[in-house]
Amino acid sequence: MEGAPRAFLLFLLMVSQPRDASPGTVHCLPVSVNGILGESIVFPVLNPGAFKSITWHGPSPANAEAHASRGPLAVITPGAPGALPHISMEDERYRGRARLHNQSYSLEISDLMLADVGMYSWEIASAYSNILCSYDLHIHKRLSEPEIRIHSVMAGNGTCNVTFTCSAGVGNETIKYIWTRPAGAPVFSIEESLLVQHRLGDEDSPVTCTAMNPVSNSSASASPKVACEGPTPPQATSLSYCHAKGILVLGVLGTLLAGILTVNVLAAREQRWP
Numbered sequence: 001m002e003g004a005p006r007a008f009l010l011f012l013l014m015v016s017q018p019r020d021a022s023p024g025t026v027h028c029l030p031v032s033v034n035g036i037l038g039e040s041i042v043f044p045v046l047n048p049g050a051f052k053s054i055t056w057h058g059p060s061p062a063n064a065e066a067h068a069s070r071g072p073l074a075v076i077t078p079g080a081p082g083a084l085p086h087i088s089m090e091d092e093r094y095r096g097r098a099r100l101h102n103q104s105y106s107l108e109i110s111d112l113m114l115a116d117v118g119m120y121s122w123e124i125a126s127a128y129s130n131i132l133c134s135y136d137l138h139i140h141k142r143l144s145e146p147e148i149r150i151h152s153v154m155a156g157n158g159t160c161n162v163t164f165t166c167s168a169g170v171g172n173e174t175i176k177y178i179w180t181r182p183a184g185a186p187v188f189s190i191e192e193s194l195l196v197q198h199r200l201g202d203e204d205s206p207v208t209c210t211a212m213n214p215v216s217n218s219s220a221s222a223s224p225k226v227a228c229e230g231p232t233p234p235q236a237t238s239l240s241y242c243h244a245k246g247i248l249v250l251g252v253l254g255t256l257l258a259g260i261l262t263v264n265v266l267a268a269r270e271q272r273w274p
């Protein structure tokens, strides 16, 4: 049953056997994977079948002291027939964050931190061969809504030059920017900044910046008309709640004032003409 897929796997793995590998160890091509800061990632193990041990290694820690005391991230050895396998996980860096999936021994790391970047590898020792496969983990932040900075200058003749600059900046992370206009239309710039010429009085045609990194994308829009002409004044017919309330209060005050004046004038008259 297991013979065919394993033979196929081995065939694929033979492709990249380094010269210095210990005899009988087959290496996979390392796979690059993108994790999201604060979220989880699963590194799969290919169908282990019968094994003598499965060993997970994490990346080398940055400081040498930790490096000296470091063992494998996890070691799984089969138990006695019918008993559960023995699992040891002693790397402090992953305490409470690493777990192995049942049956497959795939490694899941949750609450990813920037320090988790690097090479993760699993090695299966079986009666016939050793297989060693690696994952190169990169970590990216999930992008939040980009910020659009606006700089506008009058270019004469009723034309306004607006430069929009999009930024979803998080440290030195590589982010790609795409400008579209109107939103959803084909790409028309992939620069961080975009120059738009707006003729005063023309229809508005908002621009949208989409920031992208390997794990997420996020968009924001801006209006050349507002950038050049300022916000559209509120329509006279559409009274806001505040305006309506203000007018009502003025009305009530006016009526009260008129009432008081009338009473006073009448009182004065009565005094003069008893």
Ligand SMILES: *[C@@H]1O[C@H](CO)[C@@H](O)[C@H](O)[C@H]1NC(C)=O
Pocket (backbone or CB within 6 Å): 153, 154, 155, 156, 161, 195, 197
């Ligand atoms: C406005 O943009 C046009 C086109 O890019 C450019 O030729 C012109 O010099 C700009 N004018 C100003 C005042 O920046």
Ligand SMILES: *[C@@H]1O[C@H](CO)[C@@H](O)[C@H](O)[C@H]1NC(C)=O
Pocket (backbone or CB within 6 Å): 157
């Ligand atoms: C200003 O705009 C008018 C009409 O669009 C055009 O005929 C004229 O050549 C423009 N002048 C300059 C200096 O750009």
Ligand SMILES: *[C@@H]1O[C@H](CO)[C@@H](O)[C@H](O)[C@H]1NC(C)=O
Pocket (backbone or CB within 6 Å): 212, 216, 217
């Ligand atoms: C942006 O992300 C969504 C999922 O959040 C995805 O469906 C979409 O294809 C992405 N767009 C681009 C241009 O990468």
